[in-house]
Amino acid sequence: MIKLYILAADSFGLPAIDSLFHDKRFTVLRIVTRPAKPAGRGLKPEPNPVLRYAENHKINISLVDQKHDWEPVGNDICIEKPDAVLVVGLGRIIPESILNLLPDKFINIHPSLLPKYRGPSPIEGAILDGVSESGVSFILVNKEMDAGPIINQITVDIHELDSMQSADKLSKIAGQICPQVIIDYFNQKLLPKPQIEAQATYTHIITKTDGYLDIKDDPFELHRKIMAYNPWPGVTVTLGKTKVKLIKSKIIDDQLWITVLQPENKRQMSGADFARGYQHLLTFLPQSVKLDKES
Numbered sequence: 001m002i003k004l005y006i007l008a009a010d011s012f013g014l015p016a017i018d019s020l021f022h023d024k025r026f027t028v029l030r031i032v033t034r035p036a037k038p039a040g041r042g043l044k045p046e047p048n049p050v051l052r053y054a055e056n057h058k059i060n061i062s063l064v065d066q067k068h069d070w071e072p073v074g075n076d077i078c079i080e081k082p083d084a085v086l087v088v089g090l091g092r093i094i095p096e097s098i099l100n101l102l103p104d105k106f107i108n109i110h111p112s113l114l115p116k117y118r119g120p121s122p123i124e125g126a127i128l129d130g131v132s133e134s135g136v137s138f139i140l141v142n143k144e145m146d147a148g149p150i151i152n153q154i155t156v157d158i159h160e161l162d163s164m165q166s167a168d169k170l171s172k173i174a175g176q177i178c179p180q181v182i183i184d185y186f187n188q189k190l191l192p193k194p195q196i197e198a199q200a201t202y203t204h205i206i207t208k209t210d211g212y213l214d215i216k217d218d219p220f221e222l223h224r225k226i227m228a229y230n231p232w233p234g235v236t237v238t239l240g241k242t243k244v245k246l247i248k249s250k251i252i253d254d255q256l257w258i259t260v261l262q263p264e265n266k267r268q269m270s271g272a273d274f275a276r277g278y279q280h281l282l283t284f285l286p287q288s289v290k291l292d293k294e295s
Helices: 011-021 049-056 067-080 122-128 163-186 219-228 271-277 279-284
Strands: 002-008 026-033 037-039 044-046 060-063 084-088 106-110 133-140 150-157 235-239 242-252 255-263 289-291
Touching: 002 011, 002 067, 002 163, 011 026, 011 049, 011 084, 011 163, 026 049, 026 067, 049 060, 060 067, 084 163, 106 163, 122 133, 122 163, 122 219, 133 163, 150 163, 219 235, 219 242, 219 255, 255 271, 271 279, 271 289
Parallel strands: 002 026, 002 084, 026 060, 084 106, 255 289
Antiparallel strands: 037 044, 106 133, 133 150, 235 242, 242 255
């Protein structure tokens, strides 16, 4: 039986965590995650999805947020002696001193076909580039960001999927194959291969301002950003003096057709409903942008 630590915080990792927790070949000794953060109007501490999962399943928990939080994690590793550590969407840098406790045993799940799209927003990066295929990479963690040797990769079709749909698809596939990838790595059926540095590309942290766009921008670029920035930060344009969030779209004959949108402080609506209720704003749409009247 393989004894595991899991370092995670994002919902992307939940399918893999759940697969390992229910697989009799593994024991999840501890989940290392980020602490609950104030959220909502009452600023009540809200646990992240992985913290909530660990609490519900009564798994040992360690919380890391600052650099000094890692010292007790290192102590726990020395005491509990896990065989491997799975890292998926923790959102924190793991100190080299922690990695050195279990050389070649920290395994990261990254949602891209590395070395493409290293960094914090690989799913959005692939969609922004308009690629039809992405994937999941299992790599060994080293001190460089997403640069460790590749244990296994699987290619996934993401054509015309937005970020939320792509993340859901990639996370489920990662969850399905994760246990066997770890088993095969331990049995030396999967041997790590160095990444080709010359082929590496990098993504940046997406901010709220990335979603503020001009409706006159290239229709293909707008469409890719509508998909990439769903659900966050979303794409917002200004028609006259009214801010409108563009939620779903499609490309037909080199034109951008908006199928779902949301005027500021209003409900989401179809392109057809917007055309009926906001006729005074239609003059601000360029010829390259249409409203889907069949919505």
